Amino acid sequence: MNNFDFYNPTHIAFGKDRVGDLSRLVPASAKVLILVGGASAEKNGTLAEVRQALGTRTHSTFSGIEPNPSFETAMKAVDLVRQEGFDFLLAVGGGSVIDATKFIAAAVPFEGDAWNILLQRGSNITHAVSFGVVLTLPATGSEMNNGAVITRHDISAKLPFRSPHLFPKFSILDPTKTYTLPVKQLANGVVDAFVHTMEQYLTYPVNAPLQDRFAEGLLQTLVEIGPRLLTATEPDYDDRASLTWAATLALNGLIGAGVPQDWATHMIGHELTAQYNIDHARTLAIVLPAMLHERRAQKHDKLLQYGQRVWGICEGTEDERITAAIDATRDFFERMGLPTRLSAYDLGQDAIDLMIQQLEAHGMTKLGEHGDITPAASRRVLVAAL
Ligand code: NZQ
Ligand code: ZN
Numbered sequence: 001m002n003n004f005d006f007y008n009p010t011h012i013a014f015g016k017d018r019v020g021d022l023s024r025l026v027p028a029s030a031k032v033l034i035l036v037g038g039a040s041a042e043k044n045g046t047l048a049e050v051r052q053a054l055g056t057r058t059h060s061t062f063s064g065i066e067p068n069p070s071f072e073t074a075m076k077a078v079d080l081v082r083q084e085g086f087d088f089l090l091a092v093g094g095g096s097v098i099d100a101t102k103f104i105a106a107a108v109p110f111e112g113d114a115w116n117i118l119l120q121r122g123s124n125i126t127h128a129v130s131f132g133v134v135l136t137l138p139a140t141g142s143e144m145n146n147g148a149v150i151t152r153h154d155i156s157a158k159l160p161f162r163s164p165h166l167f168p169k170f171s172i173l174d175p176t177k178t179y180t181l182p183v184k185q186l187a188n189g190v191v192d193a194f195v196h197t198m199e200q201y202l203t204y205p206v207n208a209p210l211q212d213r214f215a216e217g218l219l220q221t222l223v224e225i226g227p228r229l230l231t232a233t234e235p236d237y238d239d240r241a242s243l244t245w246a247a248t249l250a251l252n253g254l255i256g257a258g259v260p261q262d263w264a265t266h267m268i269g270h271e272l273t274a275q276y277n278i279d280h281a282r283t284l285a286i287v288l289p290a291m292l293h294e295r296r297a298q299k300h301d302k303l304l305q306y307g308q309r310v311w312g313i314c315e316g317t318e319d320e321r322i323t324a325a326i327d328a329t330r331d332f333f334e335r336m337g338l339p340t341r342l343s344a345y346d347l348g349q350d351a352i353d354l355m356i357q358q359l360e361a362h363g364m365t366k367l368g369e370h371g372d373i374t375p376a377a378s379r380r381v382l383v384a385a386l
Pocket of ligand 1: 038136140141251
């Protein structure tokens with residue numbers, strides 16, 4: 001196992017009827033700006049519950065944070081926070097609202113052009129406004145980590161950043177808040193959490209059996225509940241609870257501590273979203289099977305372990321078992337309703353040329369756990385995904 005630091009100060013309040021806990025979790029004297037996306041939090045009553053729990057605290061609401069949140073919209077909230085003097089932010093939503101809130105929290109006290117936060121991947125953040133989360137969409141793990149991804153439309157860039165100052169103070173995870181999610185978002189959530197686990201697990205062995213088994217447990221849980229989530233006629237509390245906790249644990253630092261990490265699939269996926277507005281998880285479903293195929297030599301040992309322990313693949317030559325493990329992954333994404341080919345989005349060779357240009361423009365030229373996924377290797381991955 002490699003050396004590591006593990007720091008995660010986020011307080012989790014998990015379970016039914018936990019929104020009321022805001023009354024004790026938000027500082028009593030806070031002046032609160034609630035941040036939401038489109039209409040969902042208002043429509044399903046979550047926003048009303050949140051406002052009630054805030055009691056006599058001064059609060060206001062900023063709405064309109066879009067999926068794949070934009071720099072442009074977030075900067076409007078930054079102006080509002082500065083003008084009105086809000087000192088606590090409360091994200092009510094999924095990964096997009098939480099990520100935008102992280103950016104706003106960092107940008108409010110930031111001096112100079114806030115886009116520099118993205119250009120320096122957050123290393124220039126020295127402090128941030130405090131914030132908490134009410135999660136409505138389990139997928140990204142943003143509710144218990146210190147990272148975020150922001151899009152800037154004028155230059156078609158979608159860039160990640162992180163900072164030790166950007167952990168939520170608390171996150172309320174009430175699985176019943178997922179009941180109004182469309183099936184498509186549930187499927188996206190399962191696949192995003194699955195790929196987060198793979199990015200930290202499917203690299204090369206470093207004698208970290210505990211992290212491996214945590215990761216395999218998450219993958220097996222997602223494989224078990226995923227199809228049920230799609231077909232259930234009524235939401236099942238236990239399956240929603242399992243999805244919520246699995247998605248949080250998949251990216252809160254636990255399974256990635258002391259092991260190599262990949263993230264090449266995510267970096268290529270972000271370019272697909274920035275250019276073609278494909279949902280985040282859907283880009284991952286396109287890239288990951290092709291990535292595993294392209295990297296089957298470098299990932300040989302872990303692919304065999306994954307095949308055996310997650311999919312029960314024990315027969316055939318090593319090569320055949322690796323192929324079967326990759327096929328099982330592709331089949332799982334397809335069963336979840338996420339296409340695994342660029343052609344499903346009418347994208348071909350022209351798109352690949354543009355993707356490679358964008359990866360180069362964003363410095364994404366040495367990706368993967370070995371730092372050897374060059375633009376030429378990314379091109380092979382995308383060609384394999386045609
Ligand atoms: O905008 P509203 O009306 O709220 O609707 C949202 C949105 O349209 C809807 N929704 C959310 N909760 C709902 C609901 N609809 C009905 N009932 C509810 N309870 O769902 C739609 C998608 O929401 P969004 O927040 O965009 O989805 P997700 O949670 O998948 O977040 C995706 C973003 O997170 C980033 C992605 O790149 C993308 O920008 N990621 C963040 C990460 C992180 N911070 O660690 C890691 C991930 O890899 C990912 O990159
Ligand atoms: Zn993701």
